[in-house]
Amino acid sequence: MTETAEQTALVEEATKKSGLVWVQAPTGxxxxxxxHAWVDGAMxxxxGGPGEQPLGGLTDGGTAVVTVRSKDKGGRLVAWPATVSALLPDSDGWTAAVEELKGKRLNAPxxxxMTVRWARECQVLRLVPSGPPSEQPGAMPDGSGAAGPVPSPATTRQPMPEALPRLLARRRKRA
Structure with a gap:
């Protein structure tokens, strides 16, 4: 199935406007x-380097699914499949991508x-839409899509001791 012009426009505009997207590599x-930044028809x-965002299993030649939120409501708007390719430092594509990304990088030390460090220690990846969206307005899944909590040794609060309300009430009367 091929993308329609409306789907292409939805993917591009939603991704451009969203400052944060969720990317899932097929590694589980x-x-x-x-x-991210939208540059020449791709995200x-x-x-992947020190002090930069983790790329969650994205690899050159791999695939991913990009989920974009709505700018105004904050909910899922569109999810689209992508083909991942690495950009080599100092290539034309790398230079254009880095110039856009540089303006979006907040609080860089x-x-x-920064661009010299990116060339030396990081990866710059290009995610190109590779098919029709799997989720879009009018074709969204029934489930919430929320992830369960991460396993943790933390516990929930224990029930309040019976005597505590009386102790707190006495303290308020004295003050």
């Missing part, structure tokens, strides 16, 4: 929230030399 990992991300 949970979706990873990533910041570009940078990460080395803003002046």
């Amino acid at each position: 990992r949970s979706p990873q929230a990533v910041w 570009c991300v940078v990460g 080395d803003a002046e030399t």
Whole structure:
């Protein structure tokens, strides 16, 4: 099945406007929230190096599913399949992607030399839409899509001791 012009426009506009998207590689990992930039018909991300966002199993030549939220309501708007390719430093595609990503990177500790560090330590990936959206307005799944809590040794609060309300009431009367 091929994408229609409306689906292509929905994917592009929603992804451009959203500052954060969720990307899931087919490795069985949970979706990873990533910041990005839309450059020349594809979503570009940078990460995988020290001090940068993790890329959650994305690899050159792999695939992924990108889920985009609605800018105004914050709920899921569209999910689209992508083909992942790595951009090599100093190639035309890399330079264009890095210039866009540089403007979107918040709180960089080395803003002046950030692109040199990205070339040396990070990956810049290009995610190109590769088919019709799996989710879009009018064709959304019934479930919430919410992830369960991560296993943790933390516990919930224990019931309040019976005497505590009386102790607190006495303390308020004295004050």
